[in-house]
Amino acid sequence: MSRLGMVSRRAVLVGAGAVAGGLVVGVYFFERFRVNARLKDGLDKGQLMLTPYVRIGEDGVTIITPRADLGQGAYSVQAALVAEELDIAWSDIKVDPGAPSSVYYNGKVLKEGLPIAATSVLLGPVAEAISQAGGKFLSLQWTGGSSTVADAYDRLRIAGATARELLLRAAAKQTGIARADLKTRDGAVIAPNGRALSYASLAEIAATLEVPADVKLRERKDWRYLGKSMPRLDMVAKCTGTATFGIDIRLPGMVYATVCTNPHLGGTLRSYDASRAAKARGVLKIVPVKGGVGIIADNTWRAFQAAKLIGFDWGEASYPASSAAMFEEVRASFIPERRDSRCKDDGDVDAALAGAKVIEAEYCVPYLAHAPLEPMNAVVQLKDGRLDIWTGTQAPVFLVKMARKLTGLAAEDIHLHALPSGGSFGRRLENDYVRQGVELAMAYQGRPIKMTWTREEDMTHDFPRPLAVARMRGAVKDGKLDACDLAIAAPSVTSSQFGRLGLHMPGPDMAIVAGAWDQPFRIPNYRVTGYRVPELVRVSSWRSVGASGNAFLHECCLDELIQIAGADPLHERLRLCSHAPSRRVLDEVRRMSCWDSKPGPGRARGLAFTLSFGVPVAEVIEVEKINDAIRIARVFVAAEVGVVLDPDNLKNQVEGAVVWALGHAMNAELTFANGRAVQTNYHEYEGMRLYQAPEIEVVALETTGETGIRGIGEPAVPPAAPALANAIFAATGIRARQLPLIKTEGIRFV
Incomplete structure (x- = not known):
């Protein structure tokens, strides 16, 4: 057994061990990993697992990919992070999700739930530390919050680099050739004379060596896999119908x-x-x-x-029997006793509204089911x-x-x-x-x-995305947005979901106001208040969680005030934006969509922006009026993700998020009557049809130093619904204040 020791300045620890030709190498934060029976699941007889991410044996290299693959390509991206540094051929990679273990805790996923804005330079490190400690303490092996890439980026690359270094030193010991004269390629150490020593043949010696105190990661210019579009490891199986779900x-x-x-x-x-x-x-x-x-x-x-x-x-x-009664309970929650948070309170909103013509509106979003294809x-x-x-x-x-x-x-x-x-x-x-x-x-x-489950059991026994109501009061001054007071009432996803796990999360539930309170706009008088509605139907995380509905509430309210001010929706947001990466995505979507030009006869454009999961995303939707109906013609998406690890997969995820979000915005809601869900199958819960799918153009910006490494599975969802609603207003003058949009008189889609 090798001695565990320090690996890097990031306080990442690594261990290595081998029995009968098997070697397992991995990394984790904060403390030494202790082997338990759970992590031995799936190992061949005679292998010993000391650390969790890389297993090397006679069958080659197996990469442990503990984040779940739900169609977003998580197994492939985790494998690529290790393979890049370990230097193995893409075609030789085998993946294994591994056994459940606290060592696989997610140190990033809790950040979104903290009352610390992603744009905060001062408190950002505090949020990082709290999230890491909380994830570790709760053994939070959790796939969600678009956190897989952010959480894995360092630790999996270090895991691969550490394994590679051990194997190089093992080869040097076995051959007598200096370590500096050895190289690696495609799962083997290469000697100066061209002789190749497979990783499997070196595993037993590697396990006896002292773990290096530090490892050097490849520079980006030398990447073989990362930053390039790689064929997903599950693609052949999915295309041939042989994938096993x-x-x-x-x-x-x-x-x-x-x-x-x-x-x-x-x-x-x-x-x-x-x-x-x-x-x-x-x-x-x-x-x-x-x-x-x-x-x-x-x-x-x-x-x-x-x-x-x-x-x-x-x-x-125990909850009200109908959706109408549930919405009344939500509306009754705008009272001091149910106030949950007020983390945005800039300027003096009350004074600004007292001396101005106040614009008021109410917006609402419904329950939404998850409705995955696999029940x-x-x-x-x-x-x-x-x-x-x-x-x-x-x-x-x-x-x-x-x-x-x-x-x-x-x-x-x-x-x-x-x-x-x-x-x-x-x-x-x-x-x-x-x-x-x-x-x-x-x-x-x-x-x-x-x-x-039958499809009907699946639809009617979901833990849906919460319904919510927003009340907006605002004022404009000299053609500019001067005041915005936004109050949002919704049930708590956090208390509902974590309560079922036996956990109590103290403090406010930031999901109630996510995608609203933390937006990077310096409106002179700007307040966002969250009100916690007592639990009605049990609720849970839905793709992009609180931001999924709050983006519609926030961005449509903002758009309404800007339109009343007579300002341009995009340029006014640019004027107000105080966050450089967010300004860049707004400016990029302006360029992509040719915003400053006229869209053509019968066409109009709408814009929405949302910063969620640390990722600023701006979307412009161009719609076309066909008689008395709306056709979604084109969608332009600009996002800032820090580093693009797989361009094709990023584009696919954004396109999927847009189609998912628009289908729900157009048609979908989960309603209740007589105490039970009304919608029982897809004929009553209709998404976007193939003929309705628009052209989608995606641009991903990369400025790692300001945003860190981020995921993209969810952040493109929130802006889609408000961008569509704002485009419909630009085309028809109809201001939709509820979802789905077809519930608003005069709105129909073709």
């Missing part, structure tokens, strides 16, 4: 199941009659689960059909005191904690096999669906059980 798992002796739980979310199950279902063809067992019933059968279809035969007497939900599912087997779970998850450590509490098993007897997910958008941060699978496995031990 959770829903694709097949195991010997497998049985199949589904569940029915109370559609009045959180309500009880008073009684049920499963006598007809128990006699249905293929049914093996009817099992009570929390809030409902599970049906185990010899195939999924028969489980689905049997579920329809069960009669239920459901208890009522919730898990394969679970409890046999001989061992629990195995195959599923996609964004929070594996918390999932294992849930299973441990439910079963009473020790942590080392619970084995999670993390799989790629067919979409999530935040839904797989929850573990309710896995809990049901575990409950079924406890009642039907020995055989693997594949539990799959």
Whole structure:
């Protein structure tokens, strides 16, 4: 066993170990990593794992990629960060999501929830330190908040560079050739005479060496993979239909199941009659689960059909029965007792409004479902005191904690096999669906059980994006925006979501005002207040979380005030903007869209800007009036991400985010009647259709020193809805103050 020691000035520690030709090397922050049974999952017999990110054995190099792949290419980017420094061929890379472990904690994801603006130079390091310490303390192995790249950028490159250095020193020891005369290429150390020594052949010696106190990372000019468009590691499998998602798992002796739980979310199950279902063809067992019933059968279809035969007497939900009643509860929350935060309070808003003609408006956004293409599912087997779970998850450590509490098993007897997910958008941060699978496995031990939700169960038992209402008061002066007082009321995502994990997060919930309070505009009198609505429907993170709705509330209010002032929407924002990277994206989108020229007959443009997850994004949408309808013609997106690690993947993520956001802005809402969700499938929850998809042009700016390394999976979502609404106003004069836009009279899309 090698001695663990300091690796870099960043206080990153690394270890290495080997048995029978296996070597594992990794990095982590703050303290030495202690091996536990969880991290040994998946290792071949005889291998010893001391550190978590790089495994080298007789089968070659395996890179541990602990952040979940939900279609955003997370496995590929994590692999590229290691491979760049380790010097292995792209075609030889194998990835493994690894076992759940606190060593994989996310040190960046909590930053967005702190009352410290991303533009704060003084408090930025404080936010970084709090986020790192909080992520470590909570064992927050969490995929979300567009934090994968930011969190992995240093530690995975150092992991690769450290492994490479150990292998070079091992080669020097074995051959007697000076370390300086050796090079590496594609998984081998190359001697001056051209002889290649594979990494696998050097692993055992490398494990005996002292870990280097520091390693040198490649300069950007020498990058082979990073900064270039690389074929994603999962692309062939996805294109050929051979990719294995959770829903694709097949195991010997497998049985199949589904569940029915109370559609009045959180309500009880008073009684049920499963006598007809128990006699249905293929049914093996009817099992009570929390809030409902599970049906185990010899195939999924028969489980689905049997579920329809069960009669239920459901208890009522505790929240108001209709969406209209819920919105009234939100509107009733603009009171001092429910004030949650006021982190933006510049100038003297009350005085400015007292002496001016006040412009007032109310905006609102609805609940939104996650609605991933792959419905919730898990394969679970409890046999001989061992629990195995195959599923996609964004929070594996918390999932294992849930299973441990439910079963009473020790942590080392619970084995999670993390799989790629067919979409999530935040839904797989929850573990309710896995809990049901575990409950079924406890009642039907020995055989693997594949539990799959129907689409209807998935839609009606979501943890949606919260509804929200904003009240704006503002004033203009001398053709400029002078005062803006924005109050936003919404339920707390943080208390709802973390509460289900048994965690209490102190202080205000910044998600209530995210994408509004922290925008880089120096309006002379500028106030943003958040009001916490008592929980109605249980809510959770949805792609871009609080900023997803607040960008519409903030940017449409801002646009309305600027239009009343008679100012240009883009140039007034530029005048007010106090953040250099944000100014650059505004100026870039001005250039891209030819903003200062006329768009042509029947066309108009709208702009929105949002700084979220540390990434400033500006979007211009050009619409065309066709008779009495609107067609979205073109979308221009400028973003500042620090460093672009894969140009094609960045472009794909931005395009996907825009289409996702526009489809929801046009058509989608999750409504409630009689205490249950109304929308049960995609025919009632319609996204953007292929023929409606616009041309999308994307430009990513890079100024690392000012913004750091950032992700792009979510930041392009928030500006899309307000940019479209503002474009519709420019084209028609109709000011839409609610989503979806089709609810506003006079707005129709083709």
